[in-house]
Amino acid sequence: MPRPSSPAEAWHLLAEGNERFVTSSSSHPNQDALHRSRLASSQNPFAVIFGCSDSRLAAEIIFDVGLGDVFVVRTAGQALDNAVLGTLEYAVDVLGTPLIVVLGHDSCGGVTAAVESFHSGQMPSGFVRDVVEKITPSVISARRRDVKDVNGTVREHSIQTAARLVESSKIISEAVEAGKLGVAAVTYSLEEGRASLVSGLGSLD
Structure with missing residues (x-):
């Protein structure tokens, strides 16, 4: 498939792939040996997906x-x-x-822990505390x-994280302002398999 050149084209391609996944008609593109060989020397992804580590949220599968x-x-x-922002x-x-x-x-476990911590006033132990602290805002x-x-x-x-990464990164904010980049806040239903756009920065229409 041709690489999308605009934020809107990129989102539409992901949305189409997700619809195939929802309807059990996934085409599993670009997974053959020839394509693998062509990618050995370079990469040219059309989207970056920043998501939860949950095992049920495999990006390549849910967007086909x-x-x-x-x-x-x-x-x-x-x-x-900062490591995520740099990436x-x-x-x-x-x-x-x-x-x-x-x-x-x-049903996100990280968000659940942050909500429970906010309600109880007690923070979890270990480095899980760092995760909760970053979700608490x-x-x-x-x-x-x-x-x-x-x-x-x-x-x-999802909405707040999309806004924060644009506010925090000059590289990202300038790309959005120039019309080269869109940032989509999306939520995913574990049972239905559908990824729904809830807000966007930049042109996604």
Whole structure:
């Protein structure tokens, strides 16, 4: 398939792939030996997907894409840190990727832990605390909108994370302003398999 050249084309291609996945008609593109060989010396992904590490959220499967199509970054609860920002900047600045997708999902364990911590006032032990601390601002934002349930907070977390990465990175914000990059906040239904766009920065229409 031809590589999308705009944020809107990239999102439409992912949405079409997700629809195939939802309807059990996935085509499994770009997964053959010849394509693998062609990619050995370079890559040219059309989207970078920053999603949760949950085992049920395999980006290439749910968007029905193949080798070399998407640049994937995953952390628990899609917690944003400097290493993630640097990786996203690499995808945008070096690889010229026209779309970033921030991918959250219902019943997210990371968001659940942050909501429970906010309610109880107790933080988890170990480095899980770092994950919860990075998600907590989204929990607070959701509460300000009178959203208290986990799935509603997941939606708010995806929106807030998309906004924060644009605010935090000059490379990303300038690419959005120039019309070269779009940032999509997306939520995923584990049972239905559908990825739904909930907000976007840049032109995704």
